[in-house]
Each structure stands twice: as structure tokens, then as C-alpha cells.
Amino acid sequence: MPLEDYEIIIGLEVHAELKTESKVFCGCSTKFGAQPNSQVCPVCLGLPGTLPVLNKRALELTILAGLALNCKIAEHTGFDRKQYFYPDLPKGYQISQFDRPICYDGFIEILADDRDGNEVKRVGINRVHLEEESGKSVHSGTGILDSSYSLLDYNRSGIPLIEIVSEPDLRSPQEARRFLEELKRLLEYTGVSDCKMEEGSLRCDANVSLRKRGETRFGVKCEIKNMNSFRAVEAAILHEAERQAELLDAGEQVEPQTRGWDELTGTTVFMRSKESSSDYRYLPDPDLVDLVIDAGMVEALRENLPEMPGQKRRRYVEELKIPEYDAELISGSRNLAEYFESVVAVYNGPAKIVSNWVMGEFLRLINQEKVEIEDAKISPEEFAAVLRLVDNGTISGSVAKGVFEEVFRTGEDPESIVKRQGLAQISDADELSAVVDGIIEANPKAVEDVKSGNHKAIGFLVGQVMKETKGQANPKVVNQLLRDRLGL
């Protein structure tokens, strides 16, 4: 039977690196891209006799993440040892949290899979816990299977991670992707994580099972690992659902397995069976003391929470009167939203004009020049100044684009660019008359069209004058001059 006759049940486990300067249990730097084994010390190398001490900021960021995901915050919590052998884990155990996660029982809201796409769906967050990252292995040969040895870099060992576990509330690959996008937005907004999938600071595993529509019990699930983009998550879940549907259709059983997503073939491949999965023998880590998180600490952090994307979106529509589409796009990135708000604050005109320029020229140049918003040379004041030069008739809209680009590249004051390059708009009728006459003479066909009643053709003539004056003519004055000349 077709996949549509099954309900896909998806739960996600997301690991996000916390944005701290130093590691979670020692003072080594967390900076990305350093020379191998240059940011390591006895603690994160797992040498005997060393003592981990918790980074306060890592704890605060974990609580912030919990607040952003509407979680409850545990009053009493602490760390446990998760024990397994793997070369990237030098101590033989990972410091993690077992039965006392710092945050639990939360939710985030995403757009559900209904046809008009307006229904909001609540996806449960089971828990958010704090743990340490492992080291990085580089396998010799073409892959882990034919490698004769592996190389280990422990720079990542001990970087603080949060693991966010969703409830199995997601019902389609698209919903899973939207969940991740919203999660990423929330973590970026709160400054909890950079969420750079390409640097491994955001990673996702998915638990997928199927059941016939109408069935209330869950089916047997498989875990998929190794998906390194949102697109891959969507594709891998779809592929896994199809694989399970084929098995069920053939009257076979789905075996509980861990499977890996293979980007090249677009399939999931068997990694290990769940029955043989390790027994982690969690135990409270005797090297670390327990944590008591009081309400005062939580409230102080709550006050530090920035306005969330959803709140911004609503405020933009209601107070700034910009369209829903603009509000959604701009509030999607905290940096973009803050830049937009700074421009609106110093510009006295409608916010809609600002959102047009932000989504148009500004983002076009940001993408084209590959610069980060916070590094843009054009300050919000200069941005507003360009808009004001258009508003007061100093320059035309088309010249403004060129000026904007120049300010974007150089950070030079817009007014001085206009003066230096002589870009001021020509509104003087006498000055424009000669050009208008010349255009009328050179375009007899268009003139005939206008005279015979096709008033739209006048736009063409205005355009020709603008071209002739390199965009500096005041189009209103040109329009009036043409109308006078052609007797309209």
C-alpha cells in the first residue's frame, strides 16, 4: 500500500554546541579550526588524576535554551558518566546527564502540514541536557571500513553540547525540517549556539517508525544518523519511511536498527542492530558536585531573553504595519531583525520602505558580497540617509540604488557621494526641456502611439529621458513636460 496509508512517526535528537569561550569542564579554548591537539589539557585528554570543574556560562546557556523552548528547569540536577569505549572518548566515559536533565517538558511551535499551511502545531520537547563533546577521528583509507588506523584530534573533546530530545510528535519529513529550522532560529536568537551545521555545531539524529493510519500503538523504530544538512534530514526520513513501508507491505518486520544516511546514494544503510547496543552503565559522576538551580537564577536569565522571532513577527505586522511576508523573513534572523529595527528607529518614514530596501538591495548585496550582516559597512544611519535623499527629492529611486551600493561597499556618507559624483536629481524644467525634445524627435512611433490614445506609451518616453540623464531626471517633472509637449 502507498506510503500515504501509513502515518510516519518522527522524533528528533539534536546536538548543539554552546557558544562559550572555553570548554565545559576545563579552560581550553573552543575556537573552531585550530591546529590538531593544540587546544587540549590533562582534563579534556582524560589523563588520570584530573578534576573537571563546570563552566558557569555553559550552565546558563543550557537554562536559556530551556527557557526558549518553554521547558521547566530542574531545581536539583547533576552529571552522570555514560560509559563506552571509543578512541574519541579518552576517559572511557562521557560526562552527560541521565535521569536529571537540566531542562524538561517543553515545546516549540511550528506550522503544521495542513493544506493552507496556517495551522500552528505544538511539538513537545522531552528534555534538554548538558554534556561534553567527544574528540574527532580521521580514518585512514577511503572510510572507516578499509582503514588500517585512525588519527585523533582532541580539540573538540570537552566542548559543551546540549542534547535536545523532541517527543515523537512530528508526522512528516517536512515537519521535521520545519522543527529544525525553528529550533535553529531559537538557539541563534538566544545566543545559545551558532548552529553551523557545516562546522558540526548543530547535528541531528532521527527516530522513524510507521503505523497504519488509525492505529494508536507505535511501530518499531529505526534511528538514522549522519545527516549533515536540513535537506539531508528531510531526504533521509522520507527514504527511511519508504524502506519501512516496503518491508511492512511485504509482511516483514522492521528490525530495530541504527542506520546511517549516505549522501552519495541517497539511501540509509545498516550500522548496527539495537539489541547489541551498548549498556552504558550510567552512574553519578563523583568528580562533579550536584547543582541546585534556584528560582532567582532562572528569573535573572529569563529577563535576559531577547524578544523571540514569533513576538517580533507579530509586532512588525501590528505596530510597524509591514506585510506578514516581510515580517516573517526579517524576523527569521536576529541580526537582520536588529539591523532592520535600527534603521527604522533613525528613519522617519514608513517601515515598509525600510523593509523593501532591507529585503531588496541590502540582502542582495549581503549575499552577493558574502558579508555578515554585523560586518556590513553601511550603518543604519547611512541606510536611513539614502532613503531620506529619495524622500526629499535630492536623488531619484534608480540613482539611490547606485548610491546605496556605493555606501554598502565603502561606508562613505551618502550625501558626499551624491555631491562628489553630481548625482543630484534634475528637477529644473528648463534644464530637462532639451532632453525631452530630443527624445520626442528620436521616437516618432511612440509619440504617435501616445497621441492616438495609448497613454501607456508615455512611460516608455519617460524611461528614455531617464536613461539619457543617467537616472538623474525627476520623473514627475519629465512626465509633466512630455504631457505638455504632446498636448495631453
Add this chain to the structure above:
Amino acid sequence: MALTADDVNQIARLARLSLSENEAESFAGSLNGILDYVQKIDEVDTGGVEPTSRVARLSNVVREDRVEPSLSTEEALSNAPDKSGEYFRVPRVLEINE
């Protein structure tokens, strides 16, 4: 609930130890002896006492988020049985078993 040789083999497997049949039997005996001894603690009435995993009455020991000097790469690698350039080198890892 006495430990069986199977339990001992499972524990040994998790610790990457290989035991002969005789050893498994003999360790089961010694471990059961230790467990019996520790079981004496069950005689204490702990009703109404919160479980604890540590004796030090300390909580919330934290450090500020400040970068401190790391070891040099040479120092970090100085005790490694095998290395390659700036890396620790270990025997092949094989977890995928298709």
C-alpha cells in the same frame, strides 16, 4: 540475587576483558562474596532518607568562562604510544558490521 557466570561475562565484555570459563565461575564466587558483605548496609533503615551519591555537602562549584593556557601539541602527544604528525594514532576502529 546472586551473580551468575553469565553476568560476570557480560561485565567483562563491557570492560573489554576476556575471561576463561573457570575465571568467570571463580569471579562470580568472589564478587558474590563482596556483594554479600556490602549487603549488610541493607540492615539500616533508610526510609525517608533522600538518596545521595556523594558525601561532600557541596553544590554549584563552577568556574568562569575564561580561556586558560592549553598544553602544547608536543606535550599533549608526549606520552602517546603512537602518533602521526599532530595526531594521536590508534589501531583501526570497526563498528560497522554489515
